[in-house]
Amino acid sequence: MIRFAFYDAKPYDIPSFEKYGRENDIEFKFFETRLTPDTINLASGCDGVCIFVNDIVNADVIDALQAEGVRMIALRCAGYNNVDIEHAFGRIHVFNVPAYSPYAVAEHAMALLLTSIRRIHKAYIRTRDFNFSLNGLTGFELHDKTVGVVGTGKIGRIFMDICRGFGMKVIAYDKFPAKDSGIEYVSLDELFARSDVISLHCPLTGETRHTINATSIKKLKKGVVIINTSRGALIDSEALLEGIKERKIGAACLDVYEEEANVFFHDFSGHIVADDVLARLISMPNVIVTSHQAFLTEEALSNIAETTVKNILQFEAEGQCVNELCYRCPKFDTCSHELHKCF
Ligand code: NAD
Numbered sequence: 334m335i336r337f338a339f340y341d342a343k344p345y346d347i348p349s350f351e352k353y354g355r356e357n358d359i360e361f362k363f364f365e366t367r368l369t370p371d372t373i374n375l376a377s378g379c380d381g382v383c384i385f386v387n388d389i390v391n392a393d394v395i396d397a398l399q400a401e402g403v404r405m406i407a408l409r410c411a412g413y414n415n416v417d418i419e420h421a422f423g424r425i426h427v428f429n430v431p432a433y434s435p436y437a438v439a440e441h442a443m444a445l446l447l448t449s450i451r452r453i454h455k456a457y458i459r460t461r462d463f464n465f466s467l468n469g470l471t472g473f474e475l476h477d478k479t480v481g482v483v484g485t486g487k488i489g490r491i492f493m494d495i496c497r498g499f500g501m502k503v504i505a506y507d508k509f510p511a512k513d514s515g516i517e518y519v520s521l522d523e524l525f526a527r528s529d530v531i532s533l534h535c536p537l538t539g540e541t542r543h544t545i546n547a548t549s550i551k552k553l554k555k556g557v558v559i560i561n562t563s564r565g566a567l568i569d570s571e572a573l574l575e576g577i578k579e580r581k582i583g584a585a586c587l588d589v590y591e592e593e594a595n596v597f598f599h600d601f602s603g604h605i606v607a608d609d610v611l612a613r614l615i616s617m618p619n620v621i622v623t624s625h626q627a628f629l630t631e632e633a634l635s636n637i638a639e640t641t642v643k644n645i646l647q648f649e650a651e652g653q654c655v656n657e658l659c660y661r662c663p664k665f666d667t668c669s670h671e672l673h674k675c676f
Pocket of ligand 1: 411412431432435438483484485486487488489506507508509510534535536537538540541562563564588589625626627628629
């Protein structure tokens, strides 16, 4: 029996992991708490930890996990910016779920965009109160508008296809443009200048942190709609708020937020939210916030559990895993480890 401490467990995670775990002789011990330096001991006696986007896996946590005998860190998500991958090398093997349903995230991005520009969030509240006035609900059409997509990987490309279906002109920026893709790549500055809608689909790295900041906001078209379903820190939240207050930014659709770690996934209704920037953003009529929900479909939850279990089983059987994250691999994100074991 393989044992995993499952941190930050939510009611919607448990059924699919219980099912795939039971079928494959893996015991998941579910804990509501996140993995932090204070909760490492919950993994005592476990072969691995299963973690999500807001668990903290810095060098100290990795050392302490290793001391507890933990050999595997199974991320049940694609992004791994919360894990010190370099420090993990030679100590603990780290796997992720690189794609569980890129459609879930891309469709959520479009859902946010349509909700925002057609004021569905306002109309829903009004009609529930039998207020059938249309004042203030004028939207705009996507047809013929230009969307700029930053990051043309799995999610970015599906989002681009969806936008094409709406008759939008699609331009993109990627640090590693896809060859022969037919995508119209432009510089980031050109994308900022031309786009009516900007959607962020690149990973969070030192380079992409605060892609949207006070300087880049000056380069944007007035009235631009910004969508972020990727990682919160791609946007400098205070600069975004200023851009909205100055009416430079027409709307913001945020599924992720820079300081989401202690807020998202929890019920704070009835509490006073301490984060002034988040509170002010949410108070804006042209800002929609969902709490890192873009992945949350039945299909994605099932795929996440299935791939996580496959990762664990493959590693236990072969000593390597197709989805291992290793900073030494030549193509970090996509290395298949076919020819060598990382360590
Ligand atoms: P992917 O790896 O398929 O694509 C990422 C793309 O970003 C690649 O084309 C890559 O070349 C590009 N890129 C890398 N560095 C860049 C840079 N400096 N500037 C511009 N582009 C750069 O990833 P994906 O599956 O499409 O996921 C994209 C992001 O979505 C993930 O990093 C993750 O943070 C986020 N995500 C969010 C949710 C959610 O629920 N909100 C769910 C899954 C993934």
